[in-house]
Amino acid sequence: MDYSTIVLRTIFIYFIILFVLRFMGKREIGQLSVLDFVVSIMIAELAVISIENIRVPMLNTIVPIVVLSLIQIIFAFISLKSEKLRKLVDGKPSVLINQGKIDEGEMRKQRYNFDDLLTQLRQNKVSKLSDVEFAILEPSGKLSVIEKDKDQPNNRQSRLPLPLILDGKVNEDHLEQIEKTPLWLRQQLRKLGYRDVKKISYCALHDDDTFFIDLKDEK
Template identity: 65%
Template sequence: MEYSTMILRTLVLYFVIILVFRIMGKREIGQLSVLDFVISIMIAELAVMSIEDPSTPMISTIIPISVLVIIQLIMALISLKSEKIREIVDGKPTVLIEKGKIDEYEMKKQRYNFDDLLVQLRENNINSVSDVEFAILEPTGKLSVIKKDEQDESEGNDAVSLLPLPLILDGKIQGEHLDRIGKTELWLRQELRKVGQRNLKDISFCSLHKNGNFFIDLKNEKK
């Protein structure tokens, strides 16, 4: 009887957890935020405890799992509305290498050692740090690497060496990113006016390409 109960609980919790993760959204395991990761571990622990102890009512497991899902959905909604909360929950990208130079301060701040850096560079088929234009540590812990453009390097053209960071998110100018590419808010507004974009609040995403052209995505834009 006890074994049949364990099997039944396992099947029920299997489908419950599938439903839970479908509700939480489509993210790969390596792309989970800290909040998603913690909630995933807690759900797994609750499921194991319920299977191991058949005397515990199933409702005692379902209720905590439901509460965790509600917390995750609420935090996800708040993160969509608030950039500050999004940074706290998900973190933000950190530039570790810029134009072939390692930022030791940021590495210490992120508790990221040189062995970690070299391993991830090799995984990106990079043999020398000097070949890297930018290396960005993503909130997921993955290192995104942008190689130097050989043509730009041979021409000595540093003006087009731009880090592909968003300049506008959800209608808000990203001052930190503008500072990094040596531009000002006034410059951004003037350039956007030239392409017919006067109201920044209508822009959901804006970035600057290496060729000097803007990529602009408008809010609620019909495809």
């Protein structure tokens, strides 16, 4: 066995994968969706094959790795423009605790048990279920936890901080969850001086019924 060849191949493949991951973007490292996970596994398998089997030309490994990275970049670019594709590829968040109440039906749908819930709450440094206002299972599998506001009056319900507008498009599903309509949203925005929804990058409604609005390419 030619150990020097194995060492050189290992070093070369290491730098190739490092370059590819950097080229694909920080999102690939910090937040793995299902597609990210599949691509990562395939790249790892190709790298192992190239290192173990020195009779296989390295080009046979490099070409598939480059193709996979290009596919990932293309999907990422298209998903920036298409919410439907983004949901199809990445999935969408699931609300497991809504206004302090556990949604057992959603937990069963996600095949998520109470041990999983309690474990991830502890990882978020939350010891009591009663302290949780919202718990959202993200597409990456991470649980995002929003604790109850102790200063808020008991008779006032908190609102899940959902984006009502993303990249110039109204999210009707989120409006339905807060029992509002697109017409209501447009009327409220016009009162604030915003007439063109397409110019809004992000819009959300706070618990005090005030809007947070960020315009596209705002300096």
